[in-house]
Amino acid sequence: MSDVAPGGSPTSHYKRVLLKISGESFCRSGESGISMAEITSICEQIRNVVASGVELAIVCGGGNILRGKEFSAVSATINPSTAHYMGMLATVINGLALQDALENQGVSTRLQTAIRMEGVAEPFIRRRCIRHLEKGRVVILAAGTGSPFVTTDTAAALRAREIEANVVLKATRVDGVYAEDPEKNPHAVRYSEISFQDVLQQGLQVMDAQAFHHCMEHNIPIVVFNYKKVGNIGRAIAGERIGTRVVPASQIGNATEG
Ligand code: UDP
Numbered sequence: 590m591s592d593v594a595p596g597g598s599p600t601s602h603y604k605r606v607l608l609k610i611s612g613e614s615f616c617r618s619g620e621s622g623i624s625m626a627e628i629t630s631i632c633e634q635i636r637n638v639v640a641s642g643v644e645l646a647i648v649c650g651g652g653n654i655l656r657g658k659e660f661s662a663v664s665a666t667i668n669p670s671t672a673h674y675m676g677m678l679a680t681v682i683n684g685l686a687l688q689d690a691l692e693n694q695g696v697s698t699r700l701q702t703a704i705r706m707e708g709v710a711e712p713f714i715r716r717r718c719i720r721h722l723e724k725g726r727v728v729i730l731a732a733g734t735g736s737p738f739v740t741t742d743t744a745a746a747l748r749a750r751e752i753e754a755n756v757v758l759k760a761t762r763v764d765g766v767y768a769e770d771p772e773k774n775p776h777a778v779r780y781s782e783i784s785f786q787d788v789l790q791q792g793l794q795v796m797d798a799q800a801f802h803h804c805m806e807h808n809i810p811i812v813v814f815n816y817k818k819v820g821n822i823g824r825a826i827a828g829e830r831i832g833t834r835v836v837p838a839s840q841i842g843n844a845t846e847g
Contacts, residue, residue, distance in 0.1 A: 609759050612650040631687075634821075644725075649730075652679075657676035673738055685700065750807050758811075758825045759813045763815055766780050766833040
């Protein structure tokens with residue numbers, strides 16, 4: 590699917606991509622917090638493919654630091670809304686780390702947040718975000734939607750529509766969408782492509798329900814892939830056929846989209 594440009598960078602068949610990276614990819618397996626070594630390896634892949642001209646916005650999660658639902662469940666004295674705001678701030682911490690790691694590798698970036706915090710980052714302004722993308726800057730979108738009780742999956746789906754991204758790339762720990770849980774059945778079949786309707790009918794897990802329905806309603810393809818395999822983030826952005834593509838039924842078997 591991807592070609593190699595004269596400079597050696599893979600060219601992407603997408604014009605504009607929204608990449609959702611969960612917080613767990615910001616730390617070592619089984620740990621929490623931030624590992625700049627892990628982030629740097631992600632950034633190397635991003636640098637190579639962005640050089641080819643694909644426009645890239647990244648929504649980062651915060652689960653390596655705090656998830657509102659989990660934190661409020663174990664902390665009787667915290668208001669659930671407060672816990673979710675803490676989770677959103679965790680995504681800003683990750684966004685700052687990602688920004689510096691990318692800039693260190695010569696990638697021009699902007700960090701935009703859904704909760705205003707002048708002095709740290711720009712506010713998310715749709716038209717400004719798109720302008721940055723058009724100028725070749727990677728835009729990191731942090732603080733989720735700015736509202737509690739949802740996850741950064743939902744932020745990714747909403748922002749993808751706002752910025753008119755061609756696809757949502759969902760980086761996970763598994764190779765894609767399986768007919769059964771691959772951790773329970775090692776022989777479970779992985780789909781290379783599946784329709785939104787079939788995901789629903791079979792009760793499969795792709796993104797959180799709100800995010801999934803938003804993408805389905807607005808025909809935004811989702812690619813679920815394993816970020817732990819070296820090079821996969823770059824391949825996914827470049828549009829190589831890895832993981833599982835979730836698409837409208839009318840696009841099954843059609844390799845390119847909008
Ligand atoms: N969060 C929120 N609103 C949003 C996005 C995130 O309240 O729009 C909070 C929520 O508590 C969530 C936490 O931020 O658990 C971190 O995000 P998420 O769980 O999506 O991170 P990930 O699992 O992707 O690392």
